[in-house]
Amino acid sequence: MNNIVKNIIHQIFPISDQSFLEIDKLLEIESYSKGETFISKNKRDEKEYFVISGICKSYLINPDGDEVTISLFAENSILSPQSIRTSNNISNLNFKALTKVELVSMNAKEFENLMIESIEIRQFGSTVLQNELIAKVEKEIGLASLTAKERLIEFRKTHHLLENLIPHTDIASYLGITNISLSRLRKELSR
Amino acid sequence: MNNIVKNIIHQIFPISDQSFLEIDKLLEIESYSKGETFISKNKRDEKEYFVISGICKSYLINPDGDEVTISLFAENSILSPQSIRTSNNISNLNFKALTKVELVSMNAKEFENLMIESIEIRQFGSTVLQNELIAKVEKEIGLASLTAKERLIEFRKTHHLLENLIPHTDIASYLGITNISLSRLRKELSR
DNA sequence: CCTTTTCATTAACAAATGATAAAACAATCA
DNA sequence: TGATTGTTTTATCATTTGTTAATGAAAAGG
Incomplete structure (x- = not known):
């Protein structure tokens, strides 16, 4: 059904055509307009997402009522709320489209069943998890500097395209x- | 061999006695004194660690030559450098004992072999990975606040015992x- | 026991950042 | 087009934080 998803998967793990056909049956297209929240509390344990086009963020609401951006997801990435599903402490994390977004979603429980049946698909699932973890470690390393200026410089290295595409507030x-x-x-860095 | 490790594992995943016996064969005890670095670049792809007693940190060296603390590991936790092994970008992350530390180490490649043979051990391995990820997400949520004061208050909630046990610098x-x-x-918070 | 080292606190000043408000700019829509 | 809304920049001032240096306390080692 969706060659873009196949490519995204292949960049992560060289899955066989047969395995992809199994996954393919679970895929559905969703699209959201700018500003729309697309994973609410009661739905978040149901799906994995492939970001086909557009940019999303995960965020939470701080005590002042402001949105605090936790992660940014560009296109061609997997938005996999596995960690949220399995944690009781992370209760109020939500997801929002920062631009018009096209997602391909996959039912999480059905995917778990596939992982039980197929070693290859389980390896793919584990690799997704590992990549999520690597992204977090790289992020915490990138943000480890004490000064905001250095963090911005680091952000530009890893997310150089995003700065002109999404609100600077995020x-x-x-x-x-x-x-x-x-x-x-x-302003200071542009001089 | 080691009932403490068995308990740590059981807190994460209810593994069978038979599976633990397989794991047990891979375990070795290591101990390090305060200040000692115990995972150097060339060794880090070899072992998983169970922290039996003491406290460790992961850190990197910034351009000024200072150590920047990335994560803290208390006793009864798993120090699993899985993400480091699989990432090319995270090259200079090291680990150090902040107090006298007793670790139980496990050869990573042999453990991977166990995971291939046993579904249960594979599930345990996946759960470790998930827990690592959850810890990172919880950390980034805890540190998401703009003000240092709030971050300290949050730190005290999740690491209340650590503040009196390790150098404040870390x-x-x-x-x-x-x-x-x-x-x-x-000082301000104590008033 | 003394010395040395490391760590935590405090003070004074400089620098960076937040808060608030205003203005410029851009995007959207009737 | 004009109005409206939202975003980014700028300015001013208050607050927080970093830097440097000094001091004291605690730990480590001889």
Whole structure:
């Protein structure tokens, strides 16, 4: 059904055509417009997502009622809320489309059944999990610097395309600063 | 051989006695004194660790030559450098004992062989990976606040025992502030 | 026991960042 | 087009944080 998903999967793990056909049966297309929240609390344990086009974020609401950006997801990436499903402590993490977004979703329980039946698909699933973990470690290393300026420089290295595509408020939140401070740093770095 | 390891494993996944006996054959005891670095670059792809007693940190060296604390590992936890093994970008992450530390190590390749043979051990391995990921997500949520004071308060909730056991320099680095700033916040919060 | 080292605190000042408000700019829509 | 809304920049001031240096306390080692 969807060659883009096949490519995304192949970039992660060289799955066989037969295995992909099994996965393919679970795929459905979803699309959301800018600003739309697409994983609510009661739905989040149901699906894995492949980001076909557009950009999404995960976020939470802080005590002041503001959205704090936790992660950013560009196109051709897997948005896999596995960690959220299995954790009781992470209760209020939500997902939102920052641009018009096309997703391919996959029922999580059916995918788990596939993983039980097929060693190859389980290896794919484990590799997704590992990649998620690597992304987190790389992120925490990138944000480990004390100064916001260095964090912005690091962000530009890993997300160089995103800065002109999504609201700076989300980037600032991701970097742990205000959008006003981000604006100052942008000006300073452009000189 | 080691009932403590059995307990640690059981807290994560209810493995059978038979499976544990297979794992048990791979276990070896290691101990390090305070300040000792125990995973160097060339060794890190060899072992998984169970922290029996003491506290460790993962860290990297920033351009100024200072150690930046990335993660903290208390006793009764698994120190599983799976993500490091599989990532090319995370090259300079090291591990150090912050107190006298007793570890039980397990050869990673032999454990992978066990995972191929046994579904149950495979499930245990996947769960370890999931737990690592959950810990990272919980950490990034805990550190998502803009102010250092709130991050310290959050840190105290999740690591309440650690503050009096390890150098404040490492806690400050973990929180993204200087130890002097941490001292100021401690004083302010104690009033 | 003394010395040395490491760590935590404090003070004074400089630098960076947040808060608030205003203005410029861009995007959307009737 | 004009109005509206949202985003980014800029300016001002208050607050927080980093830097440097000094001090004291605790731990480590001879």
